[in-house]
Amino acid sequence: MVSISGSKKLKRQMAPQFWGIGRKDKRFVITVKPGPHKKNHSVPTAVFLRDMLKIVTSLREAKTSIYSGKVKIDGVVRKSLHHAIGLMDVVELENVKDVYRLVPTGGKLLKPIKINDSEKSKKLVGVISKTTISSGKTQIGFHDGRSIITDDKLNVGDTCLIEIPEVKILEIIKLEAGCQGLVTRGINAGEIGKIESLEEGTFILPKRVVLALEDRKIEIPADIIMPIGKEGPIIQLK
Numbered sequence: 410m411v412s413i414s415g416s417k418k419l420k421r422q423m424a425p426q427f428w429g430i431g432r433k434d435k436r437f438v439i440t441v442k443p444g445p446h447k448k449n450h451s452v453p454t455a456v457f458l459r460d461m462l463k464i465v466t467s468l469r470e471a472k473t474s475i476y477s478g479k480v481k482i483d484g485v486v487r488k489s490l491h492h493a494i495g496l497m498d499v500v501e502l503e504n505v506k507d508v509y510r511l512v513p514t515g516g517k518l519l520k521p522i523k524i525n526d527s528e529k530s531k532k533l534v535g536v537i538s539k540t541t542i543s544s545g546k547t548q549i550g551f552h553d554g555r556s557i558i559t560d561d562k563l564n565v566g567d568t569c570l571i572e573i574p575e576v577k578i579l580e581i582i583k584l585e586a587g588c589q590g591l592v593t594r595g596i597n598a599g600e601i602g603k604i605e606s607l608e609e610g611t612f613i614l615p616k617r618v619v620l621a622l623e624d625r626k627i628e629i630p631a632d633i634i635m636p637i638g639k640e641g642p643i644i645q646l647k
Contacts, residue, residue, distance in 0.1 A: 416440065417491060427518045428452055429460045439468070439490055445554030446495030450594075452511075452519060454480060455490040457500070461521055464505070479503035483532065483553075484574035495519065496552060496593060497533050499573065512646050513592065514599035524645045531579070531644055535593075535635050536567045566616075568636045570643060580643065582636045589641055590620055590634045597627060601642070607631065 419440035538550035566584035
């Protein structure tokens with residue numbers, strides 16, 4: 410019988426480059442299972458420990474650490490080798506003083522950075538869906554699979570600073586001209602600049618953002634921009 414969750418392994422040659430795995434090792438590597446992040450935009454927990462952080466040297470050591478509950482993602486213990494870790498996720502490891510947040514940087518989709526202990530309960534999440542439910546209230550869906558029912562005025566493309574593991578909105582950052590934006594994907598991933606204007610989408614072109622970087626201006630799709638603050642990032646991103 411075929412597993413409804415799909416294959417648990419992936420050919421190394423097909424793995425995303427930001428995983429940092431060797432290409433001429435064993436033929437297969439474990440992959441992510443369906444979860445909070447898209448498959449091509451996340452990294453499995455075991456690969457994160459072994460190949461990105463390099464705090465374990467083998468899959469066996471990664472299994473021991475994960476199955477014994479030594480890995481917390483966004484404040485929740487995860488015991489799956491295949492759990493997807495993605496954009497803005499916060500990772501804590503037992504007996505390791507460093508806390509990590511995954512952010513885009515230098516054209517790479519995801520890279521772990523060390524953050525202050527005081528920020529491990531804070532996370533930026535992008536609004537990707539907005540639905541009116543039967544009670545007349547609004548349900549907001551975030552990029553990491555979370556959702557919340559709220560009376561706050563939010564639109565798709567806005568960003569919320571939330572408290573984790575509870576989904577409590579601490580601050581709202583609107584996608585609008587004048588605020589700082591982070592490029593989350595593409596060759597400019599990790600670049601931070603000022604949003605100068607928003608261009609409405611057409612039948613052919615998606616909604617776009619004109620972003621002013623230090624030495625140039627770029628026009629990119631709005632769905633790969635995350636507003637992160639008025640004057641600068643409201644949490645640590647570098």
